[in-house]
Amino acid sequence: MKDTKQQWFKDAKFGLFIHWGLYSILAGEYRGTKTDKIAEWIMNYLDIPVEEYEKLAEEFDPTQFDAEFIVRKAKEWGMKYIVFTSKHHEGFAMYHSKCSPYNVVDATPCKRDILKELKDACDKYDMKLGLYYSQAQDWHDPDGYVAKKDNSQKDYRAYLDRKCLPQLREILTEYGEIALIWFDTPLGTTKEESQEMYDLVKSLQPNCIVSGRIGNGLGEYMTTADNFIPRLPFEGDWEAPSTINETWGYNKDDHNWKSPEELIQLLIKINSRGGNYLLNIGPDGKGHVPDECMEVLDKVGAYVRENEEAIFGTKRLPYYPYDVLWGDLTCKEHYLYAHVFRKVRRIEILNINNKVKRAYLIRTGEELPVTVGKSCEGDGFIDIKVPERLEDEAYYCVALELEEEMPIFESIKE
């Protein structure tokens, strides 16, 4: 079972992923050819030569990027941490790297250390900052791995010594406390090499969490596959990295935004199964986050803020033998939370054996009538009467204060 040993991560439940790099300038299209794949992979999928791709740096001038604005928004949306791409597979460092001139200060006209701006804003607003770092894939360094291509002539060790390990050292020594390093796509990295990276992180910042995708089973929490939710409550610390549309990096043609309702349901489903939801935004080349994306997140944030006690700090729900048709459940200590996603007149929780002290609508604190009993078949149930004025509403949450510490669910009898 994976254990980060960091209480903040176990409690966090909701985080913001930011994919931002030179690919954001291309926005899914290069010289008239569009990619129908994830936009940050455009260099790879469209076979853009390094000498051409790297020229994008000369255009990088993100006049609309405002780190404080993004951090304030993440706070407002109820998120507890941010993970930012310090270097994605393209190999471009979004901070002032001393070991590679291919970075946002030395190679661009803007000369802004984006990571520093973000870290300062996070410190100002008391937000945890984690850093994505593509450890194995580096499409700019001649010896970095490139997925889907021939890597047989690469001197991976030379790349590790020349770029990967020194850059990890930089991001962990030059920017204060880093909450976690989000490794990704280890490809051919050996167990010894992953261990070396792990040891380096821990020697520089012992409390910095190492993500699951360092590879070779060494991460301190499980990172699910992209947009993947385990079917059942999953033990240990884990996180589901997810997109709001269909891409991570900005693609001007991808308007397939999930609705606020879908995102709220996904968040609660992940939380009820014991995980954190790491939800991505992809600013454009100027640093602007698409308006539709912000609008969706504002609505998700309103639900999260209003019902924070039913999200932040919740624990994995004990195995529950069926899907609740009106919504979903989360729990912590003496509380069970009923997140109502459909219009209903009663909220029934079946196959449960707890005594309930009281039920209240989190939004207002108003107590609601609750009955606890046994069905004719002898199964325990809890039944809450929804006030008439709420019968035409959905997306609210009712808290149940229980006498016992955790909900006690019965398994379904034959």
Ligand code: FHN
């Ligand atoms: O290849 C990357 C992809 O671009 C993106 O960063 C995601 C985020 O989880 N990780 C990899 C694919 O799983």
